[in-house]
Amino acid sequence: MSVLVYTEINKGRVKKASLECINYGAKIAELTGSSVTAFVNNANQSQLEEIGLAGASKIISVKNDALKSDSMLLSAAMEQIAKSEKSKVIIFAFDINGKAIAPRLSAKLKAGLVSGAVDYPVIKGDSFEVNKNVFSGKATATYKINSEIKIIAILPNSFPLTSGQNKSTIVDLDVDLTNVNSKIIIKEIKSDNVVGMIPLPEAELVVSAGRGLKGPENWGIVEDLANSLGATTACSRPVADLHWRPHHEHVGQTGVAIRPNLYIAIGISGAIQHLAGVNGSKTIVVINNDKDAPFFKSADYGIIGDAFSILPKLTIAIKKFKQNQN
Amino acid sequence: MKILVAISNVPDTTAKIQFNDGNTQFNNAGVTFIINPYDEWYALVRALELKEANLAQQITLIHVGLIDSEPTIRKGLALGADDAVRIDSAEPDAFYVAEQIANYAKSNNYDLILVGKETINYNGSSVGGIIAGVLDLPFVSLATKLEINSNKATIEHVIDGGSQIVECELPLVISCAKGMAEQRIPNMRGIMAARTKPLTVISSTNHNNLTSITSYVLNAGRTSCKLMNEDDLDDLVKLLHTEAKVI
Ligand SMILES: Cc1cc2nc3c(=O)[nH]c(=O)nc-3n(C[C@H](O)[C@H](O)[C@H](O)COP(=O)(O)OP(=O)(O)OC[C@H]3O[C@@H](n4cnc5c(N)ncnc54)[C@H](O)[C@@H]3O)c2cc1C
Ligand SMILES: Nc1ncnc2c1ncn2[C@@H]1O[C@H](COP(=O)(O)O)[C@@H](O)[C@H]1O
Numbered sequence: 001m002s003v004l005v006y007t008e009i010n011k012g013r014v015k016k017a018s019l020e021c022i023n024y025g026a027k028i029a030e031l032t033g034s035s036v037t038a039f040v041n042n043a044n045q046s047q048l049e050e051i052g053l054a055g056a057s058k059i060i061s062v063k064n065d066a067l068k069s070d071s072m073l074l075s076a077a078m079e080q081i082a083k084s085e086k087s088k089v090i091i092f093a094f095d096i097n098g099k100a101i102a103p104r105l106s107a108k109l110k111a112g113l114v115s116g117a118v119d120y121p122v123i124k125g126d127s128f129e130v131n132k133n134v135f136s137g138k139a140t141a142t143y144k145i146n147s148e149i150k151i152i153a154i155l156p157n158s159f160p161l162t163s164g165q166n167k168s169t170i171v172d173l174d175v176d177l178t179n180v181n182s183k184i185i186i187k188e189i190k191s192d193n194v195v196g197m198i199p200l201p202e203a204e205l206v207v208s209a210g211r212g213l214k215g216p217e218n219w220g221i222v223e224d225l226a227n228s229l230g231a232t233t234a235c236s237r238p239v240a241d242l243h244w245r246p247h248h249e250h251v252g253q254t255g256v257a258i259r260p261n262l263y264i265a266i267g268i269s270g271a272i273q274h275l276a277g278v279n280g281s282k283t284i285v286v287i288n289n290d291k292d293a294p295f296f297k298s299a300d301y302g303i304i305g306d307a308f309s310i311l312p313k314l315t316i317a318i319k320k321f322k323q324n325q326n
Numbered sequence: 327m328k329i330l331v332a333i334s335n336v337p338d339t340t341a342k343i344q345f346n347d348g349n350t351q352f353n354n355a356g357v358t359f360i361i362n363p364y365d366e367w368y369a370l371v372r373a374l375e376l377k378e379a380n381l382a383q384q385i386t387l388i389h390v391g392l393i394d395s396e397p398t399i400r401k402g403l404a405l406g407a408d409d410a411v412r413i414d415s416a417e418p419d420a421f422y423v424a425e426q427i428a429n430y431a432k433s434n435n436y437d438l439i440l441v442g443k444e445t446i447n448y449n450g451s452s453v454g455g456i457i458a459g460v461l462d463l464p465f466v467s468l469a470t471k472l473e474i475n476s477n478k479a480t481i482e483h484v485i486d487g488g489s490q491i492v493e494c495e496l497p498l499v500i501s502c503a504k505g506m507a508e509q510r511i512p513n514m515r516g517i518m519a520a521r522t523k524p525l526t527v528i529s530s531t532n533h534n535n536l537t538s539i540t541s542y543v544l545n546a547g548r549t550s551c552k553l554m555n556e557d558d559l560d561d562l563v564k565l566l567h568t569e570a571k572v573i
Pocket of ligand 1: 209210211212213235236237238239250251252253254255266267268269270271272273274277287288289290293305306307308339363
């Protein structure tokens with residue numbers, strides 16, 4: 001028996017969310033007296049080392065360009081490995097690829113799936129329970145998984161990262177995908193990443209602005225603040241709808257849901273649909289000139305005042321702090 | 327071409343969330359229910375546009391739920407879907423819902439099955455992938471654009487760090503996200519027509535009971551906000567470092 005963990009390489013590194021999954025899997029292995037097997041495609045030596053340090057005992061290393069990001073093929077590969085490893089618990093990150101692969105695997109293995117888990121499972125005899133956020137972060141539900149094989153997709157940025165000694169063995173494997181009839185043909189890949197900026201779902205620091213900024217021409221002061229922190233920029237829905245900012249920056253109920261360590265909200269009123277996507281942030285700072293703006297009720301720190309005068313001062317304060325740190 | 331659109335019935339985005347029966351049930355007293363925004367704004371409206379462009383002939387709504395969700399289904403019909411199927415059952419989990427939808431789809435030959443990116447109540451992002459797994463169909467998640475050309479779909483969808491354009495032969499399952507289409511408001515004619523459109527109720531088929539919710543708790547909101555003066559921002563930065571420990 002083993003705990004099987006799906007991991008991925010992105011931009012030359014093992015994804016942070018994947019390392020969190022290995023740590024999480026190691027915790028379950030400890031609770032159940034088993035060990036962690038990690039699956040990875042196209043990893044080099046230093047990436048395999050990172051996976052080992054995060055707590056995998058065995059690394060199944062596949063080198064197959066066809067797997068790319070095709071959820072049908074990746075799910076088939078995971079299915080084969082889960083069967084040969086006799087895996088009883090399978091861990092994914094609840095991110096873009098995890099959301100596409102884990103449900104398919106759940107169907108194939110008739111395995112109960114809890115997606116978006118925020119705690120370690122509680123295992124008592126045959127009972128296996130795990131918590132997940134529901135109602136867009138307004139509540140937590142305890143799910144009991146009744147099936148023999150259990151799949152958990154964990155919410156990124158919910159568990160601290162630890163690393164220990166590398167005691168892993170590496171097994172090179174060819175997965176047989178001849179029976180999988182994937183009909184998806186990739187035509188074009190578009191990257192909308194600003195160079196050097198961490199994508200929103202992975203960002204630990206986020207600076208976000210709303211309609212209070214009045215127009216796209218005023219975003220310079222928002223970007224200056226973000227740059228001083230090394231933060232990623234985000235925006236409220238009307239700002240994206242008005243095309244002041246690109247759509248992928250839109251956070252909230254209908255946009256991206258994020259849970260960074262720090263969320264700075266500038267000129268955003270704090271509508272419930274906006275909060276639904278950001279209220280999992282560890283610390284929230286709100287800057288708004290209306291003392292009655294609802295967002296102050298969901299903030300840890302607030303500054304009542306004009307964003308146009310506050311932002312440049314805050315940027316200077318951050319730069320000063322950073323200089324003193326060095 | 328026939329399109330099946332899976333719609334979910336969810337509490338209005340501003341609804342107050344409460345639980346009863348010893349925190350084991352969602353308390354729906356006084357709560358207004360709506361079509362899950364992703365299912366309505368993106369999946370259903372894009373399907374309607376394809377029909378208006380003569381690329382699709384029939385749009386069927388499918389919903390797994392009890393009779394109280396019929397007003398939500400009627401709203402989908404008012405927007406322009408041709409007919410609807412309700413599988414008469416509570417919805418214990420995503421696997422159950424997906425299996426019911428897959429079983430129905432299996433015997434009714436749809437070219438496209440559209441779902442929303444996620445429901446705003448259980449936030450599972452799971453139903454579409456499970457339907458595709460059960461039916462052994464391709465699945466494209468988080469689609470932001472969808473074009474149909476005879477028996478082929480061209481889809482733009484979100485991937486890590488950007489987006490990608492893929493092509494796939496029909497049939498397939500697609501989960502729909504922002505960008506696919508724009509929200510529409512049903513008009514009076516649509517609302518009148520919806521009253522007489524067919525809404526078939528069928529009973530649920532054999533199923534698996536893979537997960538169950540044992541209890542809920544409301545997440546504690548933030549209790550107090552420390553107000554800072556805009557002329558003492560060094561203090562705020564210091565607190566972010568020493569107290570919040572986030573920078
Ligand atoms: C089903 C549904 C889904 C939705 N999904 C989302 C979603 O995903 N994300 C989202 O963001 N919204 C969403 N919305 C919209 C949401 O209800 C709000 O309308 C939106 O969040 C408001 O954006 P805003 O705060 O930028 O603008 P406003 O509400 O216009 O607020 C602007 C704020 O800026 C402040 N301000 C003005 N001038 C200044 C200044 N000089 N300095 C400082 N502060 C200033 C004002 O006091 C005000 O509080 C959704 C709505 C619905 C119905
Ligand atoms: N009870 C239901 N009936 C029909 N479709 C549903 C139901 N629940 C979820 N769906 C569909 O599956 C999508 C994803 O739901 P979920 O996996 O629960 O986040 C939704 O956006 C709907 O399109």
